[in-house]
Amino acid sequence: MSPAGVHIKESPIDTSHGCILYVEGVTVSFDGFKALNNLNLYIDDGELRCIIGPNGAGKTTMMDVVTGKTRPDSGLVYFGQNLNLAEMTEYEIADAGIGRKFQKPTVFENHSVFENLELALREKKNIWHSLLRHLKGQHRDAIDQTLETIGLLEERKTRAGLLSHGQKQWLEIGMLLVQDPRVLLIDEPVAGMTHQETEYTAELLKSLAGNHSVIVVEHEMDFIRSIANKVTVLHEGSVLAEGKMEEVQNDPKVVEVYLGE
């Protein structure tokens, strides 16, 4: 799935302990409200992890902390064992290899589908490179391959703003793919998708795991059942339960706050 020949540098992420993302004792409060409360989360290299939890459980805040949008008040956020994400900016974190899909599909509406992928493509992203470079054949191939993966070959010249909601979701996932990150944070990937589209997305995400670590936040329980190995349930900013879907589903605490409603 990772586009061939696009990789320009081996990421220096140290995953010798098998873990790629460490969120340890993280607390974030907004005006006294603790969005994250001593959260501990460890993601293995190549793992596909689903994160569920009722509204306000801290799922999006967790993603904000990992991607540098929000700074933790306390606690550690490490990418591999060597990169302290709490000290890095959004673009540095993205450059190091953490990609993010937003809850509301966020694509560049005035650019074509192709241009959206071109902008996301993993390459040097400084000003001078952007000003002087011309798209190479291998990049074109990588983009074409991704267009096929996300089923938007026909729409390559379409303005992204004209795509359907589901197509925008896929385009955003495609933008993550060409960025070739080590970790993908994916917020509600199947919102607004048809049953068929949802199934395809599940296949896509499953195929990404292994080469990438994938963290999916979702409300749609059938979707989670279809992809999840391991599920983490967040509640009031910390982990309520963690384990296989069946275990979690039968956990009385989880049933009480979330599943049994």
Added chain:
Amino acid sequence: MIKNILALHSTRSWVFIFLLFGVGLVIVPVLNLAIPDNSFLHVPDYIISLLGKYLCYVLVAFAIDMIWGYTGILSLGHGVFFSVGGYAMGMYLMRSIGKEGVYKSELPDFMVFLDWKELPWYWNGFDSFAFTLLVIVALPGLLAFIFGYFAFRSRIKGVYFAIITQAMTYALMLLFFRNETGFGGNNGLTDFKRILGFSLQDSSTKLGLYMVTVLVVFLSYVLCRYVVNSKLGRVLTAIRDAESRVMFSAYNTFHYKLFVWTLSAFLCGLAGALYVPQVGIVNPSEMQPSNSIEMAIWVAVGGRGTLGGALVGASLVNCAKSWFTVAAPDYWLYFLGGLFIFVTLYLPKGIVGIFSTFNKKAGSG
């Protein structure tokens, strides 16, 4: 390089652009020089200077379009960069007067009037055209770079940024109004005699200045076109539409914004420097907040995010202004305000937007 530049447009668009450029650089001067005064086709000197002035405004509109139209950062303080370029040129022109001023002194008249005995240190060097050119090219961009560095690093955007730029231009206007600042206070710099030894009264000098302006505007257009057609241009538009997505795609948007902001100020400074010798005066009123707002309106009227729109907007609004200030001076601001409201409500893509709606195939140029 040439190949890359030619690839910026289709052949048809290039033909059109070169035609426009040719009319400006060749036909208009010929109509000025070769056609007798009494002919209908004769272009009189005052029209040459007027066209030169409009072209400076077009350059300003390009500059604002780069930062606002393409990148989505509204600046209401471009009058500052225009004035800095203008004042730098004005200082050179003042020094070129020599001892032919009213007081027959080495010093500019206003300094004699203030009873100053010697030139303030920051006037040193402006005897030299080369030095002046260096200041014109470097100073507006440098000021913008410093201002932008702090504003963008603090992630100030949207209406807050616009208001701060308004405050900036207002503050600088007040500073320049003061006689003690040493730029001629209220009256500014005027009564210029010559540039590079050529008398500014001569029609050949006026024509020369006009032709240089045509050339600079053309080259600036190519530069802007190159930037917006490059991947960098697509990043700028992406910043306008979804900045967080750009950051999470590993772009340091701070650098991109700072780059285009500095480029924009640079172009605006050039415009100011070309404007002053053709108009014959520069004073603090160029930094009035309303002036900078007017500049943004040109772009809005013509069409944001297209260089063609900037050209059309700056030309048409200023033609209208020239007409109004003669025919109905009291109503100009009402007209301008009304035009802005009308365009915002009914023509969000400006005048150029009307045509591209009819002719979807037409480029954005």
